[in-house]
Amino acid sequence: MSGHVSTYEPKSRWGKWWDERLPIARLMHGSFVDFPTPRNLNYLWTFGGILAFCLIAQIVTGIVLAMHYQPSDVAAFNSIEHIRRDVNFGWLMRNLHAVGASMFFIAVYVHIFRGLYYGSYKAPREVLWILGVIILLLMMATAFLGYTLPWGQMSFWGVTVITNLFSALDTIWAGLGTGIVEWLWGGYSVSGVTLNRFFSLHYLLPFVLTGVVILHIWALHTAGQNNPTGLDIKQPSDSVPMHPYATSKDIVGMFMFLIMFAWFAFFLPDYLGHADNYTEANPLVTPPHIVPEWYFLPFYAILRAFTGSFLGVPLGSFAKLFGVLAMFGSILVLAFVPWLDTSRVRSSKYRPIFKWFFWAFAFTCVALGYLGSKPADGVYVMWAQIFTLLYFLFFLVAMPVIGIIETPKKLPKSITEAVLGGGDAIIQAKH
């Protein structure tokens, strides 16, 4: 919360010495120990901590893997097999890293849907939300680059398909798209040169991501956390100190998440991947069915929804460009959500109409994910087009219109009233 002053008191001489020179312990104490958190946070609010864990786990396992991995087109595939077979616990590191990427996305999607449901993007949290959108984009870029590294068939052809998207810009300015694609590839096709630079960027971006995450947490601790009622903290009884209250709940949430993580890492390490990536990249053989990892499927469905025509509207030579713009637009539209939503009320708990549209939107995303895994023909294309339209209608029409026409339910007077009911019983947490 803005204006929160750390109550840190250095106890030892050593602590005092540091506090006068670099008060990092004071900063940490103020941010993560006595920081006031709403007393009504539910388990959906544990995903911030879970995501911090995922980021650190990916960096640690990634650094270990990089010690044994060889980023060259002739050696990459073999070095992954070397890690799986000959490096001590290499199979574990590799499974944790590959499964960890999927877990990271599960957590981030829950985190985003939670933000959408409870209106966590509304003032004064617009910058916090936009930093989150930037984090999502960086995560997607990092995951995409990382999927290239095993240099299997799906790595190779996934990169080929996705980098080729930029060539759609040729319809705006001849040569622009092709130029960008060749610049990305470092040549006239996806090759070892591409793999080499993707490895370099895959190692770089997580640290950029960490920087933006720090800004995200800074913005969070300036605006304060939202909560299931969407009300601001108005009185001392509305909040509890982060430690031990929020921290004890965060760690329970994190361990429940780890149970799922471990289930996949130990019993289903390949379930979320694709069998074709166990065949070494071969530029001369195209896999029958190129699909991205599951966490990109909804966006892939949006991309492919723009065939020669979209719901009967002919697109001609612009089809590919529209597909690419729609795919990137489907993520960028999130950045405008703070201004697209016109409601005075944050939480969907008190928004009888919007609540239904939220769940319809969640279904739309799952449906797009399913359609992204199917071949782009026949009835699948029609449904992908319908759901793509619904995806954008949610943001561009439903959000602004419902905020105006909807009569929200009566809000509780305060967070304390929402939790304890009745009048404002002032029960202070014992510090």
Add this chain to the structure above:
Amino acid sequence: MKTFIPARTAVVAGALVISTAAFAAGGHGPEIERQQWPFGGFKGQFDKAQLQRGFQVYKEVCSACHGLKRVSFRNLSEPGGPGFPVEAVKLLAAEWPNQIPEMNDAGELAGKGGELLKRPAKPSDPILGPYANDNAARAAQNGALPPDLSIIAKARNVERDPHWAVHPFLMLGDIFRGYQEGGADYLYALLTGYADAPADVKVNEGMYYNTVFPGHQLAMPAPLAEGSVAYQDGSPPTVQNYARDVTAFLSWTADPSLDQRKRIGWQVMLYLLITTLLLYLGKKRIWSKLH
């Protein structure tokens, strides 16, 4: 308790899976049946005797064309695998017909006649197939390339195309059962899937009809015939048994850490479940001061 909900859901999902099996059978191509594998699911572990029989099938049949270059002879005596005695593996390596290309002490790659120099394999060497390279393999195999089999069980899968409404339940069922043996199911179906071509299908020259292979025409003739491998342990010498055993062996070569992985997995799960419960009780106690 939140942590127990998945178990109940698994039962529901499982029931749905059974009741919707007919649905799942739709789509294209013949349905590939799921086999019961000793190493399948979240509990499964490799059966040592089966891996030994499977290796025998590989050695006496498959190795005529296919290599296992990512597997070393020493792996055959390591825990979690066929577990042959170290001495037997040493002998096996020394007698393996496909020797290791290597330069001699004088630094020469080729002998006087220009032929590549080779030496007998040691336990630390890879299990090589008969061909020096892909071109040699294609030249000998009428243009077809017999793939290396080291990770073939991971590189294949069974594509299922269930109705969209049952799809999530089938997925949940597979997740709760820890099913990822699609590659093994496919290999077994392929090895037992040779049949006479239907009257309206013309099989190209040098190709063989297989019911599960995509396109149904395969350059590999039916490799297994009843009685062609003499099992030492009295297992019936049927094509089904050969196919099952060699598939199990190839599942091990593709995932040699499976036994250890699942064993550690259960220790991790136990630790996580107990710790989660304790943390939950601690959290309840801390928050009880508030409400």
